[in-house]
Amino acid sequence: MKIRSLEQIVAEHRFFTGLGDEHCKLVCGCARNMLFEPGEYLFREGALADRFFLLRHGRVALELTAPGRKAMTFRTLREGEIVGVSWLIPPYRWTYDARALEQVRAVAMDAECLRQKCDADHHFGYEMMKRFVPLLVEWLHATQLQILDVYGTPA
Amino acid sequence: MHAPDAMLPRIARIRRRRRESAQVWTLDIEADGTEASGFAPGQFNMLTVFGVGEVPISLSGDPARGTQLVHTIRAVGPVSEALVQLKPGKELGLRGPFGVGWPMAEAAGRDVLLVAGGLGLAPLRPALYRLLAGRHRFGRVRLLYGARGPEDMLFRRELASWQRRADIDIEITVDHAPSGWTGHVGVVPTLIEHAAFDPGNSIALVCGPEIMMRFAIDALRRAGMADAAIYLSTERNMKCAIGQCGHCQFGPTFVCRDGPVFRYDRLRTFLGLKEI
Numbered sequence: 310m311k312i313r314s315l316e317q318i319v320a321e322h323r324f325f326t327g328l329g330d331e332h333c334k335l336v337c338g339c340a341r342n343m344l345f346e347p348g349e350y351l352f353r354e355g356a357l358a359d360r361f362f363l364l365r366h367g368r369v370a371l372e373l374t375a376p377g378r379k380a381m382t383f384r385t386l387r388e389g390e391i392v393g394v395s396w397l398i399p400p401y402r403w404t405y406d407a408r409a410l411e412q413v414r415a416v417a418m419d420a421e422c423l424r425q426k427c428d429a430d431h432h433f434g435y436e437m438m439k440r441f442v443p444l445l446v447e448w449l450h451a452t453q454l455q456i457l458d459v460y461g462t463p464a
Numbered sequence: 465m466h467a468p469d470a471m472l473p474r475i476a477r478i479r480r481r482r483r484e485s486a487q488v489w490t491l492d493i494e495a496d497g498t499e500a501s502g503f504a505p506g507q508f509n510m511l512t513v514f515g516v517g518e519v520p521i522s523l524s525g526d527p528a529r530g531t532q533l534v535h536t537i538r539a540v541g542p543v544s545e546a547l548v549q550l551k552p553g554k555e556l557g558l559r560g561p562f563g564v565g566w567p568m569a570e571a572a573g574r575d576v577l578l579v580a581g582g583l584g585l586a587p588l589r590p591a592l593y594r595l596l597a598g599r600h601r602f603g604r605v606r607l608l609y610g611a612r613g614p615e616d617m618l619f620r621r622e623l624a625s626w627q628r629r630a631d632i633d634i635e636i637t638v639d640h641a642p643s644g645w646t647g648h649v650g651v652v653p654t655l656i657e658h659a660a661f662d663p664g665n666s667i668a669l670v671c672g673p674e675i676m677m678r679f680a681i682d683a684l685r686r687a688g689m690a691d692a693a694i695y696l697s698t699e700r701n702m703k704c705a706i707g708q709c710g711h712c713q714f715g716p717t718f719v720c721r722d723g724p725v726f727r728y729d730r731l732r733t734f735l736g737l738k739e740i
Binding site: 370379380381382383384385387389410447450451454455457458459460461 | 583616650653672
């Protein structure tokens with residue numbers, strides 16, 4: 310099996326398509342590989358959102374819990390997708406749980422590290438925002454469709 | 465020119481009925497003269513419950529088994545509720561088949577991506593039977609199916625058997641998952657970006673609630689698919705089924721006669737317009 314460096318993994322990840330070499334180095338300076346076993350949490354609701362994840366392998370369930378009810382999954386994510394956006398917005402707290410449904414390999418990005426680099430280099434910050442805003446919009450559209458309950462009985 | 469009896473229902477009988485979900489039933493119907501006419505995937509019949517009314521219902525069975533007409537019906541109004549109450553042996557009226565179906569000839573030699581939401585799997589099932597019957601004539605075949613929840617999924621046993629096949633890829637997602645569900649959660653358009661297909665040599669067949677189809681089209685276009693390669697099955701107020709009464713007019717077309725399956729580039733100006 311060919312072993313790829315973190316730089317290669319980040320550069321080849323579709324989320325960072327088109328990112329220049331210098332900016333890619335900035336990203337990689339905040340990155341590290343992580344492994345989660347099935348059932349393990351990537352993060353828990355209420356905890357400090359101090360990172361986000363590029364999924365390299367495996368699926369993750371985003372869940373909310375309520376008293377008297379088991380965990381409710383509202384979205385699953387898989388290889389190639391990003392887990393976590395709460396690191397972008399104060400107070401930097403997770404608003405849901407993220408649980409590995411199977412063995413998950415991911416690149417974890419240190420949020421504080423990235424935020425500092427975005428503040429120091431606004432061009433880099435803009436490149437990051439160009440990648441996160443479409444993600445947020447896609448999530449918003451998917452959520453709109455989900456809450457419309459379009460498969461329900463027509464009124 | 466339609467035959468003069470296109471408005472006259474034939475007498476048909478319920479042969480079998482089975483429940484798919486809380487509101488959805490599948491009826492097997494037999495009718496005199498069906499074998500000769502056959503049907504194309506994507507076409508529909510007009511079904512009559514005598515004394516109650518008539519409704520358009522897509523054919524959901526195997527087009528190779530022409531003597532058995534299969535319809536999958538959601539009980540949401542007086543006629544459809546009466547239809548699903550009909551027990552085996554009971555008579556009903558049947559006109560059809562009508563309309564323009566899925567472009568099976570155009571799909572030959574190309575990857576075929578079927579995107580179904582909710583009850584939209586029913587009109588796509590005949591296309592799937594046709595694809596699987598002539599599997600060597602098509603590229604990759606992939607079905608993306610979204611349902612409200614696991615309990616609302618149609619044709620569950622058949623889906624499970626198709627998932628075991630190596631010559632078709634099936635991905636299922638639900639909008640709302642109970643605990644214990646280990647499959648995908650999220651709306652069906654989110655599956656499109658992960659689907660492996662050659663956008664330059666593919667055809668997409670899309671059927672489901674119109675809002676879902678609009679989101680699916682956006683995702684297909686983002687994936688590089690041309691408007692002319694996307695086909696939709698639409699639904700309007702079909703009454704006569706032969707393009708005479710005008711109830712199902714949709715822009716310059718009549719859905720019953722010119723559809724229900726349309727190529728997207730012919731519809732895009734009108735989709736989403738409240739006025740029509």
